Amino acid sequence: YSNVTFTQCTSVIQVTATDADDSMYGNSAKLVYSISQGHPYFSVDPNTGVIRTALGPGDMDREQREHYQVVIEAKDMAGQRGGLTGTTVVNITLTDVNDNPPRFTQSIYQFRVSESSKSGTTVGRIQATDRDIGKNAEMYFTIVSGDGMDMFEISTDKDTQEGVITVSKPLDYEKKQSYTVEIQVQNNQVDPRFLSAGSKDMATVRIGVEDVDEPPLFDKASYLMEVKEDAMVGVTVGSVSAMDPDGARSMVKYSIDRRTDMDRLFNVHPGNGSVFLLKSLDREETAWHNISIIATEFNNPRQSSHVPVYIRLLDINDNAPTFATIYETFVCERTKAGQRIQTVSAVDADEPSMGHKFFFSLASEGMHRSNFTVRDNGDNTASILTRRATYSRLHQSIYLIPVVITDGDYPMQSSTGTLTVRVCTCDREGNMELCSAEALSSSPGLSTGALIAILLCAIILLMIVVLFTALKRQRKQEPLIISKEDVRDNVVSYNDEGGGEEDTQAFDIGALRHPDAAVALEETAKQSLASRDNGDVREFINQRVLENDCNPTAPPYDSLATYAYEGAGSVAESLSSLGSTSSEAEQDYHYLSDWGPRFRKLADMYGAEDSDFS
Known part of the structure; x- marks a missing residue:
């Protein structure tokens, strides 16, 4: 091979x-x-x-x-x-050599794309063939000319060797409905020996833009508006403008996104987009307001767009300057005239464009009896100076100096601040040693009203505690009324929810009562038990127990069994006059004392008669 x-x-x-x-x-x-x-x-x-x-x-x-x-x-x-x-x-x-250039499968391609397509959206694919194989068949595509060179771009799919056309910039059907581009294809590697056959091929691509219903478009990406903080309600702050970019040119209405204007300070005219005031403004409270205005198509309310609106409040001089802090000033009894005892400054909530400028002076009502002088330092501060060399703490321990602070803006604002000066005894270096009690009491602290409120709260709390303690003690001292009828033996608790035997432990209910009553109850119970311990009762109970043991339909062993003992026949027989004996023989009523405490009164009555007769 x-x-x-x-x-x-x-x-x-x-x-x-x-x-x-x-x-x-x-x-x-x-x-x-x-x-x-x-x-x-x-x-x-x-x-x-x-x-x-x-x-x-x-x-x-x-x-x-x-x-x-x-x-x-x-x-x-x-x-x-x-x-x-x-x-x-x-x-x-x-083996292959690159002797064949790539060739488009067709000379003209046509595609359509929506105007709402975002950047990177694929418009279409074009194909070219190459008779070579391997690297000799690899190719790349480029857009060489046409009115859509800036709107589209093309890349090569490495797997299929196809040219992929994508959107590079936003399209607008209302501006341009179609584009034409010339696309060139050639091999990545070219053999110079075969350039005579041509190494490139060209094709024309026509791209049509499809119209879609678009939301209204504002003429600005954002709006900046300014309004004075003292503007009257209803004053127009500015306006926004939006239009339907589609060919139908649907009417647009405006509204404010109330999530951005929770206090409802502004409103917008639904027809012309003018923004106006609904409430008074205060720059010192909020200097900027950022709202969002919505433009919606009348014919299709689902088509809407938002635009941010930044509203800046312009400052006006509506606040008077005040002292920058609360000054604590003292003067020595022995000093010298012209001595500086304090330097004061001021603050202003307003923000003038040229910066703050404050002027300090002594109020007119304090000039004729002033013991101090206010000197403006020209740098937004003032010095408080003494006018004499000696001050008597015993004669007057506190001086109040009214200082007028004026700003330099228009309209001019001023306020009067009072500076409190205490007269103190000082050492040779001028350090404070002793001030009057009156001056010390005037230092910042709790007011009289606050002290009274605290005292009242303490008294009310103490009364509640005393009342609660008294009620609790009274409940503990309540006597437990024990009548002759309220005789109990033992209380046994059965906490079983089903069958089965369970050992229980009885407790004496007398332990829960008053100690004195418990002793009496114990004696009564002993007498009751002694009186009831007779043969008739034992025989009756044994008979009933035997009946329950032999009864196949008897309830569970630990259930409550009722023994309805009605007692034996009365030794007194009938109490009627007809059944009573007519003899006047002496009767023995001592047996009544054996019947228990319920018949004690009766036993006492008849026992007394026996004593009388005897």
Whole structure:
């Protein structure tokens, strides 16, 4: 097997044959080579066995025939008659060269694309063929001309070797409905020997733009508006404008996205897009307002667009300057005239374009009795100076200095701030040692109202605690009323939800009552148990227990069994006058005391009579 890229007489391969005869004996081992199959494409050197091409490159084309089979014959006796022969087969394959340029499958391509297509959207694919193979068939596409060079671009699909046309910029049907581009294709690798056949091909691509219903389009990407903070309600701040870009030119209505204007400070005219005020504004509260305005088509409310609107409030001088902080100032009893005891500054909520400029002066009501002087330093600060050398803490411990602060903007605003100066005893270095109690009490702290409120809350809380404690103690001291009728033995709790026997432990209910009542109850219970411990009751209970044990339909063992014992026959027999004995013999009523506490009063009555008779 051999791969060949050739010119005429190009050596392809050399074949060699061997002969077992003695080469020293005549011509019996002398070999001659010849081609028995493969003419006229190849030839073989009769002496060396080298196979060569017999035709030029133009006569052999891989695209027409790629594989050749050549049969070589070797004959001894120098090729003379009577010589012996042997043959071999040589398979020759022509390798490819880039001798064929790519060619479009058609000269004109047509595609359509929606105007709403985003950048990168595929418009279509175009194909070109190349008779070569491998790298010689690789190609690339380029847009060389046309009115759509800036709107589209083309790339090569490495797998299919197709040209892929995509959108590179937004399209607008209302501006241009179609584009035409010229596309060129050529191989990545070009063989200069075959340029005469041409290495490129051209095709025309026509792209039509399809119209879609688009939302309204604002004439700006955003709007900046300015309004003075003292503007009246209803004043127009600015306006926005949007239009339907489609050919139908649908009417547009405007509205404000209320999520961006929760306080409803602004509104927009639905027809002309003018923005106006609904409420008064305050720059010191909010200097900027960012709202969003919506433009919607009348015919298709689903088509809408938003635009941001930035509204800046312009400052006006509507705030008076004030002291920058609360100053705590003192003056020594022994000082000197003109001594600076404090430097004050001011702040203003307004923001004038040229910056703040403050002026300080002593108020007119304090000039005639002023013990201090206010000196404007010219740098938005002022110095408080003493006007005399001595001050008496006993004579006057506190001085109030009214200071007028004025700004330099228009309209001019001013305010009067009061500076409190305490008179203190100082050491030689001027450090404060002692001030009056009145001055100290005037220092910042809790107000009288706050102290009273705290005291009232404490008193109310204390009363609640005392009342709660008294109620709790009263509940503990309530006597437990124990009547003669309220006699209990033991209370046994059965917390079973099903059948089965469970051991229980009884507890004395008297332990839960008042100690005094518990003692009385215990004595009563003992008497009751003693009185009821008789033979009749035992016999009755034993009989009922035996009946329940022998009863096949008896309830579970640990269920409650009722023994309705009504007692034995009365020893007094009938109490009626007819059944009573007429004898006036002495009767014995001592048995009544055996009936328990319920008959104690009756036993006492008859027992007393017996005592009287006796």
